Amino acid sequence: MGDLYLVFKNLTRKKMRLALTLFATFIAFMIFGTISAFQSALDSGVELSADDRLITVNKINFTQPLPIAYYNRVRTVDGIVEVTHLNWFGGYYQDPKNFLPMMAVNENTFLKVYNELVLTDEEEAAWKGNRQGLIVGENAARQYGWKKGDRIPINSNIFSQKDGTTSWDFTIEAVYTGEQEQTDTSGLYFHYKYFNETQSFGGNYIGWMGVRTADPARNGEVIKAIDDMFVNSPFETETVPEKAFNQAFLAQIGNLGLILSSVIFAAFFIILVIVGNSMILAIRERTSEIAVLKTIGFKSGRIFAMVLSESIFLALMGGGLGLLASFGLIELFNGSGVAQLPTLVLKPHIIMQSLMFMLLLGGITGIFPAITAQRLNIISALSRH
Amino acid sequence: MKIIAQIWTVMVMNIRSLPQRLWMSLAAVLAVAVVIFVLLAFLAMANGFNQTLSGTGSEDIAIVTRDGSQSELNSVISRDGVNIISTAEGIAKDKNGNPIYSAELYVVVDGIKRTTGTEVNIPLRGISSSGVSLRDQVTIIEGRMFESGKNELMIGSSALREFSGFELGREVTFGKTKWKVVGVFSTGGSVFESEVWADARTVQTQFRRGSSFQTMRMRLANTGDITALEKLIEADPRLNFNVETEAKYYAEQGNALSGIVIFGWAVSIVMGAGALAGALNTMFTSVSARTTEIATLRAIGFSNTSAFMGTLFESVVLSLIGGIAGTTLAFAALDGLSASTLSAGFTQVVFTFELSPDLFATGIKLALAIGFIGGFFPAWRAARMPVVKAFG
Structure with a gap:
């Protein structure tokens, strides 16, 4: 000592x-x-991207659309548990500066593919049952002071309604939390049908698909099966593991x-x-x-x-x-x-x-x-x- | 005059004795140099990006997008919309009396970033010869211009430098369609150089856009004057558009890296506090090493101001050397460094790091601030040192 x-x-x-x-x-x-x-x-x-999840995008670039018909065709592929489709909405709340990571999704399959979002069965049922229903992550809810049951208007910087306005009305059916502390809870999700039937452009296109495979070991086989299905069509696809997709996106920033x-x-x-x-x-x-x-x-x-x-x-x-x-x-x-x-x-x-x-x-x-x-x-x- | 002579003498003595405290002094210099280098790296990046974007827009050109779309990618303008807007007053006319404008498309395609090998968003602009003439300084460096009606592309020189997949002569596939890269163009370092250009009508057909466009650019009859266009859009309820000068449009996007500037300053100031601790350490040690020397000078009649100024000067000189080393290193290693990032338009913008004289001055100022504070307190101690105690 x-x-x-x-x-x-x-x-x-x-x-x-x-x-x-x-x-x-x-x-x-x-x-x-x-x-x-x-x-x-x-x-x-x-890190938190799921190993058994793939992303299918248009081969030209992920901002290019895919036909909605692809969704049902991909669902038939062997080795897949569930498929869902998403459209970037370009949403913002009140001021264009308050941009929202907001997607129009297939409400029946979305939560089966993205099961790290946590909400109760009642909330899930309420969201599925309401065409104008919206689920909001707790991070976004905290930022704008939203709570379950709120009715909010959200604008799009890409789409407009058939009457020319760019504002859509939604009811918040659930504020979801993340399975883990760092799960991203800034996203907002609503019904594709509501989006597709009210927006004024072509319609019947989706942005990309999320695919959950039965086993990460079968990813390679599923990727090949999906992309081969659409080869030589005007909408060729590129399917990649979610992890690779997220990595590439981060690398785009620098x-x-x-x-x-x-x-x-x-x-x-x-x-x-x-x-x-x-x-x-x-x-x-x-x-x-x-x-x-x-x-x-x-x-x-x-x-x-x-x-x-x-x-x-x-x-x-x-x-x-x-x-x-x-x-x-x-x-x-x-x-x-x-x-x-x-x-x-x-x-x-x-x-x-x-x-x-x-x-x-x-x-x-x-x-x-x-x-x-x-x-x-x-x-x-x-x-x- | 006597006091100035005294201060000068002490300053010179301090600087001359620096080699005796070589490693200690070098540590202070090095710490300051690293802080300045880090600060300038962030500022040069943001400055380069800003210069690229603000250097793109022209006050002579107006750009029309769908209201609220915020970027060219999200905008849509129908053929009818284009026709109505082209009749507006305030658009310059060519020698046949036709308005000078360009209706364009903006779609995103994949390229491969050379440094990472990952897929990135490259803008493919559908444009016509009138659109090309609306950009200043467009020159074909290699190959030729695309021909209208053909699946031909030309690529900006910045995009070619950073991304692969569009080399001259190469065949590119988008979906079922094949395109050929026939030319490389330069626009003097503006954002357009990060783009791939093709014939607008061909892009409309191949990307199933019908007869619609995304943005419209027009040459203004009077520089910066868009009031006539604004009036036309306001008067017609069918026209749900936004008009601004191209200069303003790009200047707004140039501030996208302001977050990086704040982060850079925050990190540099915190690190600067660390370097300040080093400077203080060095100078307190220097004062205590010179205790006898300072006391002697005081005993033979030198004022305490001269002891104060001498120490302060030593510290400022050390930091200044560090500052100059840091800025020089930053200039040598970073100036002109090519980089790219995802811009507000959701596509890559290629830019180069730029160390402007302003940034040099900023770096030197921060170094001087560290030197001044780092010297002030030790200098205070030197000035207050009792002569008797020093000899004890």
């Missing part, structure tokens, strides 16, 4: 330097925790992963330089003291361990505080409802990673001063004074 006391005394002897070094470490781990949580929220769309990792890397680099330097300095200032310790019988190994534990202590303290602060920031962000992102969570793997980085930081910044202290020659060190 005596050694620990010495380590503690050494750490706290220059209060200003300790505070500054702790602060720098604090900043780095606050950035790490917060940005990692953002990154994991961005990735959650990919290499967000690279941007975020670079920021984390830069933050750690700065802290490594600052903390490392301050450790080297601290040990250099103590040269004669260490020589005295050695003279009175401290073994080199013991000195080495003391210096190293000092730097690791420092990293753990600053890093721990930083992680705590990032936890607070994340809660603040989750409560604010600014961005349409899944819930930010400091996942266990992020906490494990930061602990590892703290040990690494402490190790790297302490190792060289520790070696210097270990190798210190008593006579030359004392004769310097």
Whole structure:
């Protein structure tokens, strides 16, 4: 225990330097925790995508339509549990800035394919029974203050009704939650029939299909069966696993992963330089003291361990505080409802990673001063004074 | 005058003694350099994107879309709508007295992003020769213009650089139809360079659009004056359209990356606080290393102002070096870097990172701020140091 006391005394002897070094470490781990949580929220769309779900889109591009007749043809394919179809509605609430991820779907099959959306049987029945029924995710409901039973008008920036207006009336039959904490609950879903019969364009087209297979192992076979069915038609299809589809879509925005990792890397680099330097300095200032310790019988190994534990202590303290602060920031962000992102969570793997980085930081910044202290020659060190 | 001479002497002494504190000083410089680099990376990205979009629109061109559609992709204009709008006053006329306008289509097709190998949304614009003439600086770099009535495409040079699938001479399949890439065009770095162009009527047929179009562009008789068009649209209840100048239309989309700017600033300021801790550390150490020196100077009659200014100056110089290193590195590594992102039109826009002189100044200013704050408190300590204690 005596050694620990010495380590503690050494750490706290220059209060200003300790505070500054702790602060720098604090900043780095606050950035790490917060940005990692953002990154994991961005990735959650990919991570949480179901392995047994496929997306069938028009081969030209997923914004091109498919004929509604394809839906019944795909349902006959072997190895499929259920199929549903979706149309992007381009919805917005009151102001075009309040855009909504809103889809017209087949109400009978939608919840069988997208079973991570949680609502009661009564709510499901009420939604299916009401042509103007709408189900809203809790994230969207929170953002606009909607609750079950509300009647709301929603506009489309793509479609118009036969009378020329762009506004549709809906009744919210359920506010659904997600099966998991990070399940996306910003989407709104309503009946395709309501959409198809009231909108003024061609009609009888769908945007894409969601396909649930009996077993992820059969995905390859199902993909081939679907796409072969429509080859050489004016509407060729491209079927891909949902995970691949979501990944490709994220990649369209840009290499967000690279941007975020670079920021984390830069933050750690700065802290490594600052903390490392301050450790080297601290040990250099103590040269004669260490020589005295050695003279009175401290073994080199013991000195080495003391210096190293000092730097690791420092990293753990600053890093721990930083992680705590990032936890607070994340809660603040989750409560604010600014961005349409899944819930930010400091996942266990992020906490494990930061602990590892703290040990690494402490190790790297302490190792060289520790070696210097270990190798210190008593006579030359004392004769310097 | 004496005080200025004193300050000058101390400044020079501090700078000359920097090599004695080489590693400590280098750490402070490096930390500042990294912060400035990160800030400029974000700002250069947003600036490049903004420049590309705001450089696209012209004040001489008006663009008509369906009201509330927000992007060309979502807009629809019927043949009748086009005909009525083309009669509006305020549209420039050619030498035969016909209005100069272009009715266009905008559909999305797949391309492959070269850096990731993933499918991305490429805009295929159905356009006519009058539409081409409504864009400034269109030049055919390779091959030739598409011919009307044929399944021929030409691709913008930015799109060709970032995406594969549309190389010159290549045959492209959309559904059952085959198209041939016959030309590569440039528009001087504007958004149009991220597009693929084909004959409007052919696109109508092959994408089953009947006789409808999506947007309409017209040359204005008077620069920026769209009042006549607005009046026409307002007066006719059949015309559910929105008209604005092309310059305004693209300028609005240019702010799409403003979130990135906020994020970049937030991250840089937090990191800057970390770098500030490094600067303070360096300068406090510098002051304590020079304790005897400062006390000596005070004892022989130097004022405490000179001790203050000397330390502050040292800190500002270190940060300035860091700032210059950071901006230089950012310029060397990032300026002109080509990137693309999904724009408001739901298609890829290719742009390049651009470090403007303004951004340089911003970077240097942040570095100076870190240096000033990082030097102020240690300088205060240096100035207040009791002479007797220092010798003790």
